Amino acid sequence: TLHDADLDVYLHDSDRIAALRADARAGLTSTPKWLPPKYFYDARGSALFEQITRLPEYYPTRAERSILDTRAASIATITGAKTLVELGSGSSEKTRLLLDALREHGTLGAFIPLDVSAAALREAVVALRTDYPDLHVRGVVADFVEHLDLLPHAGGRLVAFLGGTIGNFTPEERTPFLSTLRAQLETGEWFLLGADLVKDPAILVPAYDDAQGVTAEFNRNVLHVLNDALAADFDPSTFTHVALWDPAAEWIEMRLRSTRDQSVHLPALDLTVHFSAGEEMRTEVSAKFRPAGLREELSEAGFSLRHWWTDEQSRFGVALATA
Numbered sequence: 001t002l003h004d005a006d007l008d009v010y011l012h013d014s015d016r017i018a019a020l021r022a023d024a025r026a027g028l029t030s031t032p033k034w035l036p037p038k039y040f041y042d043a044r045g046s047a048l049f050e051q052i053t054r055l056p057e058y059y060p061t062r063a064e065r066s067i068l069d070t071r072a073a074s075i076a077t078i079t080g081a082k083t084l085v086e087l088g089s090g091s092s093e094k095t096r097l098l099l100d101a102l103r104e105h106g107t108l109g110a111f112i113p114l115d116v117s118a119a120a121l122r123e124a125v126v127a128l129r130t131d132y133p134d135l136h137v138r139g140v141v142a143d144f145v146e147h148l149d150l151l152p153h154a155g156g157r158l159v160a161f162l163g164g165t166i167g168n169f170t171p172e173e174r175t176p177f178l179s180t181l182r183a184q185l186e187t188g189e190w191f192l193l194g195a196d197l198v199k200d201p202a203i204l205v206p207a208y209d210d211a212q213g214v215t216a217e218f219n220r221n222v223l224h225v226l227n228d229a230l231a232a233d234f235d236p237s238t239f240t241h242v243a244l245w246d247p248a249a250e251w252i253e254m255r256l257r258s259t260r261d262q263s264v265h266l267p268a269l270d271l272t273v274h275f276s277a278g279e280e281m282r283t284e285v286s287a288k289f290r291p292a293g294l295r296e297e298l299s300e301a302g303f304s305l306r307h308w309w310t311d312e313q314s315r316f317g318v319a320l321a322t323a
């Protein structure tokens with residue numbers, strides 16, 4: 001473990017690049033082609049995502065914040081958490097609502113934000129240490145799929161997984177994720193899960209295809225990431241953004257569509273990939289949930305759902321479950 005003043009690093013640049021190489025090779029040589037959404041979030045991608053959260057069409061962040069605003073004090077009272085762990089914390093901005101409530105309640109001693117992006121974490125940790133001087137804040141650079149077993153065994157933990165990021169998993173990925181998380185927790189510890197809900201596609205689709213084109217730029221950013229990391233020669237301007245609702249899977253799918261016949265070179269992988277005109281590559285799924293389905297999945301993983309809250313328009317849900 002490399003120790004830095006602010007962060008514990010379990011995921012090193014060399015691991016990240018090895019995973020990117022393996023994923024890029026697997027995805028770009030498949031039919032249809034795909035890329036995992038976790039690679040959106042370099043510094044530029046994280047900044048674009050922050051911009052998305054403020055778009056008029058992108059309701060999830062505001063809806064979840066309104067729930068946390070209303071319920072943070074209850075969450076603090078119910079859980080009496082001593083340690084808050086946040087998976088995929090990013091800027092940890094909404095988490096401040098929880099931190100404030102838990103601090104008020106008087107039980108909280110530590111906050112452990114965990115994220116794949118060291119840059120985003122370092123910034124968040126520095127700001128949090130300034131604003132919460134009595135709190136022990138330790139950032140953990142890790143992949144929440146691979147490194148769940150490295151969660152600090154503090155006791156009295158509340159693990160928060162917010163923003164609807166659980167939607168990035170397919171159902172086949174969700175099940176082991178939830179079971180592994182449950183296995184890491186002691187009976188009586190807590191899990192707070194934010195999930196976007198199934199709703200009218202006329203609301204869902206614009207949230208992933210905004211008028212200003214910020215989401216389109218976010219989507220194409222994965223090509224910039226491949227260019228930077230693998231010396232690839234993607235021309236992002238030759239790919240258009242596609243967002244569609246899959247009613248059977250109940251997820252939003254983002255794709256990049258090649259506007260022309262073209263070959264892309266990835267010298268670091270010794271790979272040349274052909275795209276035909278109109279060919280689409282999947283870059284993200286963002287699954288939407290029904291309350292009954294989520295309760296069932298939590299219970300199958302060994303959690304008991306204790307509270308379920310939605311915003312006033314029932315767009316987004318927050319589940320509080322105990323291990």
Ligand code: AVJ
Nearest residue numbers: 052163164165167168215286
């Ligand atoms: C960060 C995964 C929750 O799925 O809504 C936003 C990412 N993609 N716009 C989501 C995203 C396109 C976001 N999550």
